[in-house]
Amino acid sequence: GRGRGRRGLAEVLRWSFEHIQADQGGAVYLRLSTRPLDQPQRKLSPELRTQVVDGGYWLRPPARGAELAVVVSGPVIAEAVDAHSQITEDLPGAGLLVVTSADRLQQDWMSAVKAGQSGRSHVVQLLEPLAPTAGLVTVLDGHPATLSWLGSVCQHRVQPLGVEGFGQSGDIPDLYCAYGLDANAILDAAARLCVA
Numbered sequence: 001g002r003g004r005g006r007r008g009l010a011e012v013l014r015w016s017f018e019h020i021q022a023d024q025g026g027a028v029y030l031r032l033s034t035r036p037l038d039q040p041q042r043k044l045s046p047e048l049r050t051q052v053v054d055g056g057y058w059l060r061p062p063a064r065g066a067e068l069a070v071v072v073s074g075p076v077i078a079e080a081v082d083a084h085s086q087i088t089e090d091l092p093g094a095g096l097l098v099v100t101s102a103d104r105l106q107q108d109w110m111s112a113v114k115a116g117q118s119g120r121s122h123v124v125q126l127l128e129p130l131a132p133t134a135g136l137v138t139v140l141d142g143h144p145a146t147l148s149w150l151g152s153v154c155q156h157r158v159q160p161l162g163v164e165g166f167g168q169s170g171d172i173p174d175l176y177c178a179y180g181l182d183a184n185a186i187l188d189a190a191a192r193l194c195v196a
Contacts, residue, residue: 054122055105056097060084063093065131068190071147073099073140076181080139083186091194097126102146109153118153127154135193137161137186141179159189 044052051057059081062069068091072080077098084096099105105123112121127150135157138147144162151158163179176182 051122051126052100053104054108055101055103056099056123056126058095058126059098060088060094060096062095062129064129066093066095066129067091067131067134068193069095069097069127069130069134069136070186070190071097071099071136071138071150073102073147074142076139076141076176079176079181079183080186083137083183083190086183086187087190094190095130099140099147106149121153123150123153127156130154130156133157135159135190137189137193139181139186139189141176141181157193159193161185161189 048057068087070080070084070087080096084094087094109118109121109123112118112124118124132154133156136150137159138144138150139161140146142162143164144160146162148158148160150156161180163181168175168178170178173182177184
């Protein structure tokens with residue numbers, strides 16, 4: 001039933017309570033949405049549980065050597081899933097990466113870089129299947145710079161989509177169109193990467 005789709009959130013909450021109470025722990029910020037989202041029906045393997053907590057997982061894994069991936073965080077996932085399904089009509093190996101915590105991904109990567117072991121970071125492991133020349137379309141309903149750093153990890157080209165100005169009002173489809181976060185904007189960004 002519906003409870004299966006909430007397993008990712010349950011895992012994040014479990015980890016959060018442990019982290020808050022740990023000697024070297026800290027605060028945890030959860031950004032929730034009032035937008036209803038379809039939840040994937042799946043059983044969380046131990047590996048997927050770890051990936052959710054570590055900051056990201058492939059909802060649709062890329063083919064080895066894929067030239068494109070859509071990277072999404074937050075409630076714009078419905079638009080990313082829609083765009084990804086259209087992209088795979090022409091690029092069947094394209095991946096769809098869900099970022100559950102840009103902060104945790106980036107902190108882990110920076111710690112690994114400082115230790116001279118960047119290849120062991122979670123984000124490098126995630127991006128490893130992509131071609132060195134691959135492009136990333138990053139999309140979230142926040143500032144585009146929040147995910148644009150992912151291009152620095154493996155030197156992939158990035159088309160970052162996000163919100164750079166606030167104050168407009170309207171329904172979600174109209175706002176996502178105005179901000180360039182809808183499926184069409186994701187498709188346009190993917191097309192720019194494919195012709196570059």
